[in-house]
Amino acid sequence: MTRFASIISGRRTKWAVVAAWIVLVAILAGPGGKLADETNDQTEGFLPAGAESTRVLNLLGDLQVEHGLTYLFISHDLNVVQHMSDRIIVMYLGVIAEVGNAEEVFRDPRHPYTEALLAANPSMHEDDARIRLQGSVPDPSSPPEGCRFHTRCPVAVAACGWDVSDVLRVLEERGRALEGLRGVERRTPVEGTLAFETEDEAASVVAELLGDRAPAPMRAAAEVIEARGRDVHVRFPAVEEMSVHAVGHGHHTACILHADDAGPASP
Numbered sequence: 001m002t003r004f005a006s007i008i009s010g011r012r013t014k015w016a017v018v019a020a021w022i023v024l025v026a027i028l029a030g031p032g033g034k035l036a037d038e039t040n041d042q043t044e045g046f047l048p049a050g051a052e053s054t055r056v057l058n059l060l061g062d063l064q065v066e067h068g069l070t071y072l073f074i075s076h077d078l079n080v081v082q083h084m085s086d087r088i089i090v091m092y093l094g095v096i097a098e099v100g101n102a103e104e105v106f107r108d109p110r111h112p113y114t115e116a117l118l119a120a121n122p123s124m125h126e127d128d129a130r131i132r133l134q135g136s137v138p139d140p141s142s143p144p145e146g147c148r149f150h151t152r153c154p155v156a157v158a159a160c161g162w163d164v165s166d167v168l169r170v171l172e173e174r175g176r177a178l179e180g181l182r183g184v185e186r187r188t189p190v191e192g193t194l195a196f197e198t199e200d201e202a203a204s205v206v207a208e209l210l211g212d213r214a215p216a217p218m219r220a221a222a223e224v225i226e227a228r229g230r231d232v233h234v235r236f237p238a239v240e241e242m243s244v245h246a247v248g249h250g251h252h253t254a255c256i257l258h259a260d261d262a263g264p265a266s267p
């Protein structure tokens with residue numbers, strides 16, 4: 001603790017105190033005890049930037065070795081994750097996207113979200129052939145059907161799970177005026193009716209949804225996209241929520257693109 005106190009200065013008190021508690025609780029928990037660290041995100045003020053941050057992390061690493069501790073780190077900082085972790089769980093909208101040994105996940109990610117996270121870190125990927133995420137994060141209280149990542153996945157396919165909300169999102173993203181939309185009836189998440197003021201508006205929306213500017217996987221997935229008078233009917237096949245499957249020893253992903261990859265056991 002004396003070593004720890006020696007690097008505390010002024011405004012660093014907050015993270016220093018939190019880190020001290022982490023170590024204390026971890027030691028009290030004993031070897032094999034789990035430690036939940038809410039966040040070490042620098043933007044939330046826990047860790048300082050630069051050398052001091054590295055010193056704190058190295059100190060935590062030293063204590064881990066000395067006392068046989070197990071840390072559970074939750075972080076958006078991939079450099080910290082890579083520095084600290086033996087095993088990684090990548091989560092998106094509250095579910096597991098990928099899990100595996102740290103070295104393997106960083107070297108050979110098997111989920112597009114993991115790839116996008118790694119590609120977004122310039123210290124890990126310097127080329128311009130990055131996976132770039134589309135759109136914004138959906139409401140976690142009403143997650144998308146099928147793969148929760150499909151609304152932002154640049155390599156999504158028809159089988160990834162499409163729903164009525166995708167139709168509305170696509171129309172909005174294409175700048176399609178929806179003033180004429182009187183209401184949306186969702187009979188299920190994957191089947192519904194968009195009611196418009198006029199038949200022309202309904203026909204125009206169908207043309208938009210079936211046109212080249214709409215996502216090809218969504219068009220391929222649709223069982224019904226058609227105008228009936230002033231209504232637009234849409235229906236997609238129901239898809240189970242993606243669950244993780246093995247793609248290697250201790251390596252699992254929830255991406256359907258790797259469904260045929262060989263792998264033993266469940267996590």
Ligand code: SF4
Nearest residue numbers: 147150153160255256
């Ligand atoms: S299952 Fe894979 S390809 Fe499909 S949306 Fe999810 S991450 Fe993308």
